Amino acid sequence: SHVSISGSGGKVDVIGHLKEKIPVSVWLRQIRSKDTQRCVVVLEPVERLSACVSFTADGKITSCDLLYAHLHGYPTLEAVVGLHIKDMIPSVRIPPLGKKIPKNLRIQRAAGQSREGTLFPLSLKLEVRHLEEEQAAVQKDEIPQPEGSLPGYQYSATVVVFSTISGLITVQSDGIICGITDSFALMLFGYEKKELLGKSITFLIPGFYNDMERGSGCSLPLPSL
Numbered sequence: 001s002h003v004s005i006s007g008s009g010g011k012v013d014v015i016g017h018l019k020e021k022i023p024v025s026v027w028l029r030q031i032r033s034k035d036t037q038r039c040v041v042v043l044e045p046v047e048r049l050s051a052c053v054s055f056t057a058d059g060k061i062t063s064c065d066l067l068y069a070h071l072h073g074y075p076t077l078e079a080v081v082g083l084h085i086k087d088m089i090p091s092v093r094i095p096p097l098g099k100k101i102p103k104n105l106r107i108q109r110a111a112g113q114s115r116e117g118t119l120f121p122l123s124l125k126l127e128v129r130h131l132e133e134e135q136a137a138v139q140k141d142e143i144p145q146p147e148g149s150l151p152g153y154q155y156s157a158t159v160v161v162f163s164t165i166s167g168l169i170t171v172q173s174d175g176i177i178c179g180i181t182d183s184f185a186l187m188l189f190g191y192e193k194k195e196l197l198g199k200s201i202t203f204l205i206p207g208f209y210n211d212m213e214r215g216s217g218c219s220l221p222l223p224s225l
Contacts, residue, residue, distance in 0.1 A: 017190030041169040049161045073115035073183030114183035129156040
């Protein structure tokens with residue numbers, strides 16, 4: 001992969017779950033203790049991410065896309081549906097349905113919260129969406145409607161992560177991954193944490209040793225072939 005080293009870090013391509021190349025910035029920090037030598041790898045995606053989520057007037061999530069689930073550390077859409085929007089974006093303000101969304105609530109800046117408790121900055125744009133007829137009938141007939149709701153309608157939010165999300169990977173002296181945050185692994189690579197622990201760092205970054213030796217203060221031996 002092509003690498004451009006600047007200062008203590010550089011830009012490299014990492015390989016995602018679908019074998020796609022993902023450009024990231026990389027910084028390394030060597031950690032030494034009495035018995036072990038490890039290297040912390042800080043990765044920052046260089047792209048802005050946009051995800052979607054829909055929820056009722058009382059905040060219950062009815063649908064989302066896979067990126068939204070991954071941003072918050074959940075591997076599937078099904079794991080998110082049914083949760084409350086404030087469990088994931090605690091400071092979001094939900095206006096009552098049936099009225100025009102106030103300008104100050106249409107676009108909100110807030111902090112998202114991953115399943116592991118990590119906070120990250122985001123912005124969201126609220127819209128009112130009409131449910132499909134079948135969904136609307138179920139909502140009207142079977143689900144008690146909270147005050148301020150409008151049967152047949154719900155909120156849809158476009159969530160934009162407007163600053164880079166950093167993730168830490170801890171690597172043993174033999175190049176084996178021994179630590180990574182779940183939400184970061186899902187969002188950037190498409191893997192769950194448990195799928196990456198115990199694998200070589202070169203599984204994600206094939207050119208890791210060649211790319212990094214010129215631009216970091218971290219000196220790890222090459223893994224055994």
